[in-house]
Amino acid sequence: MMSFKHTKEVVFILFFAGIFLLSGCFEIVEDITLRKNGSGTFFYTINLSQSKNRLDGILKLDSTNGYRVPRRKEIDENILKTKTTLEKSPGITNVVTSSDWLNYIFTVKFEFNSVNNLNLAVETVSTELASDHKRIPEAADNFAFTGKNFDRKSHYDAKAQSPKLTAQDKEILKDATYACIFRFEDLVATNSNKDAKISKSGKSVMLKLNMLQLATGQKSIVNKVILK
Amino acid sequence: MKKFLPLVFILAYAALNAQNSSSHIPKRATYIVTLNPSTHINNGDLKSVNGLEIFSRNGEYRDNFSYIYGDEDLETEQQKSFAQLFVDIFSNPKPTGVDTTRKIFIFNETSDSIHYWAYVLPISNSTDFGTYISTHLFTSKPEIAKGSGYSEINQDRMSIGWTNSYAVILLADFNFVSDDGNIFSVVTLDSLIAVQEYAEADSTRIADSTARANVMKATEEPAISDSLREARKLEIMKEQQAMLLELSADTTPEEYYRKPNAYSDYSAYEYHDEHQHLRDSGIAVLARKQVQFLVNLSYGESIESVPNFRKVDAEKSDVVYWYNYGEMMQQYYERNNRYRYDLYEYSGLGKDTANIRNMWKGSYIVSLVHFEGNVATMEQRSYFSESMQEHTMGLYRGRVDKKMFRYVKGENLMGFVAMSMDMEKFMKFYGSMYRESITNSYGGFYANYYMMMWDLLRIFIDEKTMYNLFDGQFLFAVTDLKPYTASYLTYDYDENFEKTEIRKERTEVRPEFVMVAGIGEREKAAQIISIMERSGAIKKQNNNYYLINTPGEYDIKVFLAIKKGMLIVTNNEDLMVNNLKRGYGSDKSMKKKLKKLGRKSALVGWWDGQKSFELVKKNYQEPLTEEDKKALDLLQQDVNSGLVIGRKAKNGVQRVDVRIELNDPQPGSKQSSFVRFFKLLNSLYLIRGI
Numbered sequence: 015m016m017s018f019k020h021t022k023e024v025v026f027i028l029f030f031a032g033i034f035l036l037s038g039c040f041e042i043v044e045d046i047t048l049r050k051n052g053s054g055t056f057f058y059t060i061n062l063s064q065s066k067n068r069l070d071g072i073l074k075l076d077s078t079n080g081y082r083v084p085r086r087k088e089i090d091e092n093i094l095k096t097k098t099t100l101e102k103s104p105g106i107t108n109v110v111t112s113s114d115w116l117n118y119i120f121t122v123k124f125e126f127n128s129v130n131n132l133n134l135a136v137e138t139v140s141t142e143l144a145s146d147h148k149r150i151p152e153a154a155d156n157f158a159f160t161g162k163n164f165d166r167k168s169h170y171d172a173k174a175q176s177p178k179l180t181a182q183d184k185e186i187l188k189d190a191t192y193a194c195i196f197r198f199e200d201l202v203a204t205n206s207n208k209d210a211k212i213s214k215s216g217k218s219v220m221l222k223l224n225m226l227q228l229a230t231g232q233k234s235i236v237n238k239v240i241l242k
Numbered sequence: 243m244k245k246f247l248p249l250v251f252i253l254a255y256a257a258l259n260a261q262n263s264s265s266h267i268p269k270r271a272t273y274i275v276t277l278n279p280s281t282h283i284n285n286g287d288l289k290s291v292n293g294l295e296i297f298s299r300n301g302e303y304r305d306n307f308s309y310i311y312g313d314e315d316l317e318t319e320q321q322k323s324f325a326q327l328f329v330d331i332f333s334n335p336k337p338t339g340v341d342t343t344r345k346i347f348i349f350n351e352t353s354d355s356i357h358y359w360a361y362v363l364p365i366s367n368s369t370d371f372g373t374y375i376s377t378h379l380f381t382s383k384p385e386i387a388k389g390s391g392y393s394e395i396n397q398d399r400m401s402i403g404w405t406n407s408y409a410v411i412l413l414a415d416f417n418f419v420s421d422d423g424n425i426f427s428v429v430t431l432d433s434l435i436a437v438q439e440y441a442e443a444d445s446t447r448i449a450d451s452t453a454r455a456n457v458m459k460a461t462e463e464p465a466i467s468d469s470l471r472e473a474r475k476l477e478i479m480k481e482q483q484a485m486l487l488e489l490s491a492d493t494t495p496e497e498y499y500r501k502p503n504a505y506s507d508y509s510a511y512e513y514h515d516e517h518q519h520l521r522d523s524g525i526a527v528l529a530r531k532q533v534q535f536l537v538n539l540s541y542g543e544s545i546e547s548v549p550n551f552r553k554v555d556a557e558k559s560d561v562v563y564w565y566n567y568g569e570m571m572q573q574y575y576e577r578n579n580r581y582r583y584d585l586y587e588y589s590g591l592g593k594d595t596a597n598i599r600n601m602w603k604g605s606y607i608v609s610l611v612h613f614e615g616n617v618a619t620m621e622q623r624s625y626f627s628e629s630m631q632e633h634t635m636g637l638y639r640g641r642v643d644k645k646m647f648r649y650v651k652g653e654n655l656m657g658f659v660a661m662s663m664d665m666e667k668f669m670k671f672y673g674s675m676y677r678e679s680i681t682n683s684y685g686g687f688y689a690n691y692y693m694m695m696w697d698l699l700r701i702f703i704d705e706k707t708m709y710n711l712f713d714g715q716f717l718f719a720v721t722d723l724k725p726y727t728a729s730y731l732t733y734d735y736d737e738n739f740e741k742t743e744i745r746k747e748r749t750e751v752r753p754e755f756v757m758v759a760g761i762g763e764r765e766k767a768a769q770i771i772s773i774m775e776r777s778g779a780i781k782k783q784n785n786n787y788y789l790i791n792t793p794g795e796y797d798i799k800v801f802l803a804i805k806k807g808m809l810i811v812t813n814n815e816d817l818m819v820n821n822l823k824r825g826y827g828s829d830k831s832m833k834k835k836l837k838k839l840g841r842k843s844a845l846v847g848w849w850d851g852q853k854s855f856e857l858v859k860k861n862y863q864e865p866l867t868e869e870d871k872k873a874l875d876l877l878q879q880d881v882n883s884g885l886v887i888g889r890k891a892k893n894g895v896q897r898v899d900v901r902i903e904l905n906d907p908q909p910g911s912k913q914s915s916f917v918r919f920f921k922l923l924n925s926l927y928l929i930r931g932i
Contacts, residue, residue, distance in 0.1 A: 041732065041733075043733065043741070045741075061731065061732065061733070063730040063731040063732065064730040064732070064748065066730065067728055067750060067752075067798070117730070117731050119731060181867075195739050195741075197739075213737060213738040213739050214737035214738055215737075215738045217738075218738055218739045220735065220739045
């Protein structure tokens with residue numbers, strides 16, 4: 015069983031060499047626009063702006079709270095690696111990454127031609143960026159789309175991992191949020207997660223959760239959206 | 243290897259029984275800690291502190307402190323057993339077989355890839371020791387290799403060699419990041435067994451576990467076919483066998499892995515996780531060889547041959563820290579080359595560091611710690627090599643100007659450092675450090691150009707201006723800890739969840755500081771300020787002082803002013819707006835006795851522990867846990883102050899005295915200062931949640 019430290023790498027997809035593990039407050043936004051044919055846009059944002067003053071100091075250190083502090087160049091290299099890996103991934107186009115080092119906001123955006131290729135791309139990137147280059151099961155197969163049904167899945171085993179959370183892990187996660195926004199061409203009929211909201215237009219679903227609640231299994235990211 | 247062992251055992255027996263335990267410490271050890279536990283065992287102090295979380299390492303933050311003990315790579319249960327060994331040594335030593343009337347040494351030695359942590363324990367009963375370690379320290383009953391008077395266990399990343407007199411426990415960990423300079427980051431060392439296992443069984447497992455990744459890689463790397471990959475694996479395995487033969491020959495591990503460019507051809511070959519078990523086997527082989535290397539260490543290679551070490555070892559102290567500065571400097575630059583690309587890549591620091599090492603070679607820093615009454619003292623001595631004496635002797639001189647203290651607000655003063663130094667000496671010292679570092683950083687042809695550029699620069703620039711821009715007097719003080727408003731970017735979502743970036747505010751607690759530096763060349767300083775203002779780096783405020791244009795201008799306001807021949811940099815707006823002209827009056831400024839203390843020597847540091855913990859408690863923004871509150875209460879109640887005084891350097895030795903004073907114990911308390919100090923240290927360990 016993977017340790018929570020490893021799982022955190024997974025949950026956060028490790029785009030930035032675990033820099034969030036060192037910060038306090040942060041927010042992640044997973045924004046997916048899906049067309050009827052299964053193609054779409056994936057837009058991932060990691061915003062550490064609330065911790066920027068702390069990070070300014072931390073990035074000058076070799077390690078903090080038991081975590082090795084990545085160098086800025088390492089992070090830049092990982093962002094570049096993310097971009098090049100995605101560009102080589104089948105069915106992925108228009109890859110754009112951005113790094114705002116003043117506010118510590120990092121984004122990656124790309125087009126995918128099918129949800130299967132989106133899954134493969136996310137998995138490939140996470141394997142490529144994982145410290146041990148091992149395949150990370152939690153990063154695989156997180157999305158499914160049949161034309162009328164969209165599934166946001168999760169392979170994170172909160173029951174097994176929750177007891178392994180240290181006070182420090184909890185401290186890091188308690189002010190962090192993870193938001194999933196899914197946008198469709200058709201109207202949403204139902205969605206299974208009671209914490210999710212449907213937009214006024216009826217075509218988008220948003221789920222914004224506290225990361226500690228996610229990590230401890232009090233809340234779940236899993237959502238099944240059925241379109242009209 | 244079998245042929246090799248008896249010889250090792252005979253040598254080990256002779257060596258271990260004939261010499262002091264410190265003779266098994268190599269002189270290139272990065273640092274050595276000497277513990278003299280007898281006094282504190284006899285009076286029961288060590289028994290009282292043994293149960294503290296920091297030593298027993300129970301509790302949530304245990305993992306974060308493993309690096310202190312060098313057992314990061316051991317399994318959790320084994321880490322606890324290892325910690326328990328020391329709890330037992332200090333509480334009930336008899337069953338451990340360790341002789342606590344003699345000194346215990348702990349040292350660290352770092353190669354290019356491995357940290358070796360070694361514990362040298364004096365032994366009173368080798369049978370008890372052997373029984374204790376074989377029943378407590380290992381996950382399964384270990385095999386004990388026995389020779390004439392020498393025994394050895396090599397298992398679970400731990401190698402232990404012992405005789406009737408001494409034991410060496412060696413832990414090897416391998417925590418450097420993967421990089422091309424680290425031979426363990428790719429396929430490298432192995433034992434024959436591991437290679438065979440790999441060939442016969444693991445290739446299937448590896449193929450399974452990475453099948454999916456390989457499918458993806460195949461799309462990215464069409465040039466490398468599976469058959470080519472397999473062929474490459476076989477090639478590597480052959481190389482590994484050759485390496486092992488070399489390893490088992492009579493070369494020391496040091497000689498082996500310091501070989502230039504050893505197997506660097508594989509650095510581009512992406513085999514990390516697949517070969518972890520091979521690397522583990524390699525470490526086990528090296529750890530075993532290293533123990534044998536240590537027990538057979540020649541006098542010339544041991545720390546015993548360093549006269550200053552012998553001198554310090556003969557002095558009475560509870561704890562002695564010995565830092566090998568030459569070795570540390572070399573490793574610092576080497577590691578920075580791997581970790582910290584930005585500055586060092588361009589400056590050339592951190593590449594070939596032989597010159598830096600040569601500059602510092604023979605320089606040591608020694609700290610002698612004593613506990614007495616309410617006071618813990620640490621006398622720190624820097625022994626400089628002859629080449630360094632030229633730069634360092636007389637570096638600190640004079641006293642800071644008393645006018646500087648006017649700009650320090652006294653009400654919540656947490657601490658200050660006052661320093662007066664010879665700027666010319668200081669600048670020349672760093673100049674030569676830089677020059678030496680680039681001498682062979684770029685190697686051959688380019689090195690000459692860099693050297694020429696550096697030397698030409700010194701002709702063109704006005705060296706005197708550079709040396710004397712500041713007069714060498716500096717004062718830095720932390721005058722408060724208080725909430726500031728900081729801003730950050732977040733998102734607002736409309737009814738259709740389209741996001742807009744918005745700026746919000748939050749409260750953060752930050753220290754308030756002031757730095758005052760004496761200016762030597764006032765005219766030149768005015769020119770520099772003018773250039774900075776023109777370029778927009780600083781903005782004039784109220785025609786009197788400047789706001790430094792930091793990138794995060796929304797949050798951190800740092801001000802700069804020049805007054806009465808002094809440069810003042812602070813985030814204390816009150817000082818700039820209301821008190822810049824004359825500084826703080828006697829009612830608001832530092833206490834008179836502190837000003838006097840600040841001028842006691844060329845280097846003075848002072849810290850008000852009580853005030854610091856009081857301010858942390860008062861200003862911390864998040865609700866504190868009960869444990870944190872308890873720990874902070876104890877710290878606030880017991881810690882009084884810290885003081886650092888630099889003494890005048892003489893005979894190649896710079897002495898700095900550090901003194902930490904506790905408050906008087908609570909009425910009725912029978913705890914000694916030793917116990918109270920460690921309880922405070924434990925409290926700091928426990929408030930990691932803050």
